Amino acid sequence: MYTNKVKKIAAVHDLSGMGRVSLTVVIPILSSMGFQVCPLPTAVLSNHTQYPNFSFLDLTDEMPKIIAEWKKLQVSFDAIYTGYLGSSLQMRIVSDFINEFRRPDSLVVADPVLGDNGRLYANFNQNMVKEMRKLITQADVITPNLTELFYLLNKPYKENNTDEELKEYLRLLSDRGPQIVIITSVPVFGDSHKTSVYAYNRQGNRYWKVTCPYLPAHYPGTGDTFTSVITGALMQGDSLPIALDRAVQFILQGIRATFGYEYDNREGILLEKVLHNLDMPIQSASYELI
Ligand code: PXL
Numbered sequence: 406m407y408t409n410k411v412k413k414i415a416a417v418h419d420l421s422g423m424g425r426v427s428l429t430v431v432i433p434i435l436s437s438m439g440f441q442v443c444p445l446p447t448a449v450l451s452n453h454t455q456y457p458n459f460s461f462l463d464l465t466d467e468m469p470k471i472i473a474e475w476k477k478l479q480v481s482f483d484a485i486y487t488g489y490l491g492s493s494l495q496m497r498i499v500s501d502f503i504n505e506f507r508r509p510d511s512l513v514v515a516d517p518v519l520g521d522n523g524r525l526y527a528n529f530n531q532n533m534v535k536e537m538r539k540l541i542t543q544a545d546v547i548t549p550n551l552t553e554l555f556y557l558l559n560k561p562y563k564e565n566n567t568d569e570e571l572k573e574y575l576r577l578l579s580d581r582g583p584q585i586v587i588i589t590s591v592p593v594f595g596d597s598h599k600t601s602v603y604a605y606n607r608q609g610n611r612y613w614k615v616t617c618p619y620l621p622a623h624y625p626g627t628g629d630t631f632t633s634v635i636t637g638a639l640m641q642g643d644s645l646p647i648a649l650d651r652a653v654q655f656i657l658q659g660i661r662a663t664f665g666y667e668y669d670n671r672e673g674i675l676l677e678k679v680l681h682n683l684d685m686p687i688q689s690a691s692y693e694l695i
Pocket residue numbers: 419421426427450452453454455489518526625626627628629
């Protein structure tokens with residue numbers, strides 16, 4: 406009998422050559438945290454879509470073929486982690502994939518990649534938003550940013566929200582299925598030097614907040630970095646608030662390692678300079694119960 410020496414994670418994301426996003430971030434992070442990443446690629450791009458131009462090969466037709474071969478191999482995954490999806494049909498394929506491949510003890514993490522800064526990314530439309538609302542019902546953990554949160558809730562984007570409002574949004578999303586909901590990049594009202602992450606775990610019915618210094622720079626792919634660390638940390642057995650602390654701290658280290666250079670932010674944080682930090686215990690604990 407074969408035993409599984411290293412846990413397997415199916416990673417459903419695109420492969421973008423330039424700008425550190427999706428698989429080019431997910432694979433190094435989860436590999437260095439001790440997991441085998443099995444990519445189910447959704448698209449191949451020259452670079453991410455926050456550059457003005459990009460090539461885009463949609464792999465919607467290829468995905469069912471990959472899934473069929475995996476079925477023949479009888480592979481099973483300890484986790485399924487979905488991110489950037491290229492079409493609404495693809496979202497339905499991924500939904501079937503989760504149904505077929507998840508085991509009772511698998512962790513299903515869906516990062517509902519849709520947009521940022523109050524707007525949808527290029528290539529996204531309302532149909533895809535509707536499909537994403539369905540896909541998240543199958544996940545155990547979801548990690549929308551503030552923009553994605555409002556698209557998922559079908560409410561107008563609003564930058565300033567009280568803790569009570571954010572707690573309500575968290576619970577509304579959890580009611581749709583996910584046991585854990587995490588909202589990233591929440592601005593701190595009245596303090597432009599800070600940013601927060603809010604989270605809810607239905608098991609135990611507790612709400613958490615981690616606030617950290619905000620450096621005034623935008624780097625694509627930090628959402629993928631964040632959710633990758635959360636996924637790895639939860640699979641290593643961390644509690645939700647410790648996973649949040651680790652992910653926030655890692656992003657902050659990555660931004661600090663990058664910010665001092667004169668640099669094209671579109672290339673993302675200098676991940677390679679901080680990747681080894683994932684082996685270290687967390688240095689500063691900053692989570693709060695709210
Ligand atoms: O990090 C999100 C992301 C993933 N994949 C592609 C993207 C983006 C964000 O812009 O363009 C292709």
